[in-house]
Amino acid sequence: MDSPLLPSGFAFSQSSLQDYSDCPRRFQLRFIEQLQWPAVEMEPALENERRQQEGQLFHRMVQQHLIGLPVEKLARLANTPDLSRWWENYLGHKFELSGYALRTELTLTAPVGTYRLLAKYDLVAVKPGARAFIYDWKTYHKRPRDEWMAARLQTRVYRAMLIHAGGFLNGGHPFLPEQIEMIYWYADYPTEPARLPYNTAQQKRDWDALTGLINEIGNHRHFPLAEDEKKCAYCPYRSYCNRGVKAGIIDEMAESEQIGSEVNFEQIAEIEF
Numbered sequence: 001m002d003s004p005l006l007p008s009g010f011a012f013s014q015s016s017l018q019d020y021s022d023c024p025r026r027f028q029l030r031f032i033e034q035l036q037w038p039a040v041e042m043e044p045a046l047e048n049e050r051r052q053q054e055g056q057l058f059h060r061m062v063q064q065h066l067i068g069l070p071v072e073k074l075a076r077l078a079n080t081p082d083l084s085r086w087w088e089n090y091l092g093h094k095f096e097l098s099g100y101a102l103r104t105e106l107t108l109t110a111p112v113g114t115y116r117l118l119a120k121y122d123l124v125a126v127k128p129g130a131r132a133f134i135y136d137w138k139t140y141h142k143r144p145r146d147e148w149m150a151a152r153l154q155t156r157v158y159r160a161m162l163i164h165a166g167g168f169l170n171g172g173h174p175f176l177p178e179q180i181e182m183i184y185w186y187a188d189y190p191t192e193p194a195r196l197p198y199n200t201a202q203q204k205r206d207w208d209a210l211t212g213l214i215n216e217i218g219n220h221r222h223f224p225l226a227e228d229e230k231k232c233a234y235c236p237y238r239s240y241c242n243r244g245v246k247a248g249i250i251d252e253m254a255e256s257e258q259i260g261s262e263v264n265f266e267q268i269a270e271i272e273f
């Protein structure tokens with residue numbers, strides 16, 4: 001099936017690029033056709049919805065804490081076992097933020113050909129001329145392997161974009177890759193964050209791969225279904241694609257499938273306090 005061109009100026013994000021990597025058809029349905037398809041992504045559905053809502057609320061609580069809202073006010077919101085445990089773990093963890101300027105919910109964009117690439121960060125902590133930490137909060141119930149996190153498009157987009165569009169945070173000079181480190185902090189594994197430093201070779205490899213991927217998608221007319229049908233078990237389009245109607249089981253998700261229940265600021269609606 002021929003597909004309409006992506007509009008010029010289309011903003012790619014780590015999640016749309018990850019969709020394309022996982023399944024070109026999912027990218028087409030979600031971002032070109034903009035097709036809403038109300039299949040239940042996982043069973044049990046209510047359990048998945050609860051996890052997503054708790055993940056969103058936790059992200060919002062941390063963001064509000066970092067911009068200065070009092071702990072006592074925020075603590076009242078930790079009213080479920082998961083939220084209460086994550087919040088205690090967060091408050092008890094010694095983050096390396098002393099002396100750093102904190103930018104929460106920072107969005108950076110850069111042109112790539114006729115398109116744009118954007119990154120929305122949970123937190124970027126900066127000491128101009130010295131270091132920058134990219135923090136991302138994860139509420140996964142299973143801790144993924146560091147190698148898997150390092151290969152994710154989120155890691156590759158976030159670190160590269162801080163170089164390409166984050167110079168204004170560093171006195172007007174682009175950061176050196178070696179000054180940047182990405183840290184995934186797991187709310188259920190507070191003492192086992194994934195620390196992913198960066199270097200010049202990785203930066204070149206990632207930027208070449210990202211621009212190549214964006215050009216490839218922009219020139220695509222055919223978006224095949226995922227070869228690996230396991231990708232379909234947690235996909236909302238599976239009945240549309242005739243890849244089954246039964247939802248995957250949430251507790252059987254492999255690390256590569258936890259993305260379906262992931263929270264990031266591209267998805268979070270405003271939560272009032």
Ligand code: SF4
Pocket residue numbers: 023024025026027029224225226231232235236237238239241243
């Ligand atoms: S159901 Fe499978 S083939 Fe269809 S969009 Fe989802 S992952 Fe791709």
